[in-house]
Amino acid sequence: MIQLTALSVNHRTAPIEVREQVWLSDEEIRQALRELKQEGFSECAILSTCNRTEIYAAADLPSPQGRPLLDFLLHFKAVDGARPEHFASFFTCGAAKHLLRVASGIDSMVTGDIQILSQVKNAYDLATAEKTAGFYFSRLFQTALRTGKRARSESGIGEGAVSVSYAAVELASKIFADLGKKTALLIGAGETGELTATHLRGRGVGTLVVANRTRARAEELVAKLGGSVIDYDAVPAALHTADIVVTSVAAPGRVLAASDLHKAVKRRGANPLFIIDLGVPRNVDPAAKRIGNVFLYDIDALNTMVDKNLAKRLAEVPKVERLILDELVAFYTWESSLQVSPTIQALRESFEEIRRQEVGENINRFAKEDRELVDMLTKRIINKILHQPLVNLKNGTKEDPAEETMHRVHTLRHLFGLGSHSHE
Amino acid sequence: MASAEFLKILVPILYAAVVADYAVAFFTRIRYAEESKRELLLITLVAHLVYLFLRYAAYGHVPITNLFEVMTILAFAIALAYLMIERMTRVTETGFFVLSVALVFQTISSVFIKCCAEVNPVLRSPLLGFHVTSALLGYSAISISAVYGFLYLMLYHDIRSTRFSAIYRRLPSLEVLESMSFRATILGFAFLSLAILVGFIWLPRAFESFSYADPKLLVTVSIWLLYGIGFSARTIGRWQGRRVVILALCGFAIVFLSMTVVNVFFSGFHNFY
Structure with missing residues (x-):
């Protein structure tokens, strides 16, 4: 029987001072996995991100040989000021459930975080590379990764942008089909503007044009992100060439008047013009909202979007919890099917079924007085055939590690088609 | 002839089911609807095709001789065109809206179509x-x-x-x-x-x-x-x-x-x- 244990330090249990001290690089994770294996854990995996560090380990019962995971971690990484309550421990089903919750993004700081799934995948890959993810962990992590994917496709947990710059990019992708053919004009090369421009570039916006009062700063940004620079005064004249306009100028007074935009839209042949106004006070005359084919959003509108999206994600959590339960049940059904005695029972029943059927079909060929003998004889053959394999199976259970037994039972069930190892 | 009459009733019901399936897939995230909608559409189209052939066999003319015959063909053409667009663009979200039009035409046709009109x-x-x-x-x-x-x-x-x-x-x-x-x-x-x-x-x-x-x-x-x-x-x-x-x-x-x-x-x- 395998005993699963998990230790978690995360944004809920510990302050950043503790979390950053226990953070492990990929190289450190490999090292730690090797040491855990030496400690006597048959399988283990470690997940470490800026918000959480978690160790998952499995040992054979009845005698877990390793020290508790907490001691191990504190020994591996010298941690200052950590208290026991900064660490959460989970056991058996609870540990598996925790992993599934993490993978599905409902345990993340920002509910429905997309990155965590690839981080879980990375943890699994590292464990596979160090050969600490065997038969049991493969199944466990594949369940976790599938749960994460299902959560994203079957619930709205990852839907909607939850940061202002992402909200802007998301809106752009609802208006334009191919951002690669679009031009973005960034007016004001401040920090917020840069972040949004970076996101737009990340989503594949084709051309980037930057205009800034201090031209040098614009050139600096273009050097980093690619694109071209135009004079700040040339903006109104160049407006019609842009599909996406981002303004973040920290200055009183409007940067773009409604009449500028009206002219630009006209010259664009009514092609949509998407404007994100990140300035406070606002850079673009709000009256421009009424111009057809102009999509104008200010910082408040984007913030409202983000808040709404977060609320929607939270409302999806119960749906994800149901999914997790679903997958947990499937996982434990699989696990319990790999125990020895029910498998022996199932194997016997399957052989007996074949015997009964064959005897039933052919019994009339025998003389009446021989029929009882045929029945007995066939039973005896079955028992003799099954005797040696079953003895070996039972004895193996006592001597071999639990994982090996599970593997053997799995193969046996597969060979004889004994079922109840669904999700193959 | 009896089977044509039966399909006359079945085909609009199938269209209603397809539209409902696409609607469920669009507005909720029930995986079953998402997975079944294409197959259901295919089944509906096949049933519709069989219906058109049976009518042709039973009444001896291509069903384009009156308004309601035309409407059932129109419904078929819309659904078929939609299927092709869906396969080409891989945009599967618009089915509810397009197929609703097919459903309307097919329903009107099934309700009013006559069994054996005189053909000019x-x-x-x-x-x-x-x-x-x-x-x-x-x-x-x-x-x-x-x-x-x-x-x-x-x-x-x-x-x-x-x-x-x-x-x-x-x-x-x-x-x-x-x-x-x-x-x-x-x-x-x-x-x-x-x-x-x-x-x-x-x-x-x-x-x-x-x-x-x-x-x-x-x-x-x-x-x-x-x-x-x-x-x-x-x-x-x-x-x-x-x-x-x-x-x-x-x-x-x-x-x-x-x-x-x-x-x-x-x-x-x-x-x-």
């Missing part, structure tokens, strides 16, 4: 098949273009008013919808041109009462002109987005009128029932 011998000409088929393909493409135009306007409104409903979340971008609508319009225009061309060759020969003042003929030609103007506006005047979409919707409204009002209230040589 003129309608057995092979040119008629060509004329009617291309007109129907044209009309179904125009219907589909209108659905995409309608979705465009809904999404446009949603984005502008920052109201983010299922429409906003599940539909492709405005540009994609516009181009889908536009492509469907081009296709519709091409088929309509063909239908008109064949009509002008065949009609005067087939009907003694042929008249260029026939209401249906006038309406069809004006639709054709309207679309022609639309295309010129788009290419020469560089019209884009909403204006073109609204034009496409107007075109569809007039097509719909031509199909219903003109057929019902005006009489001319062009009516066959």
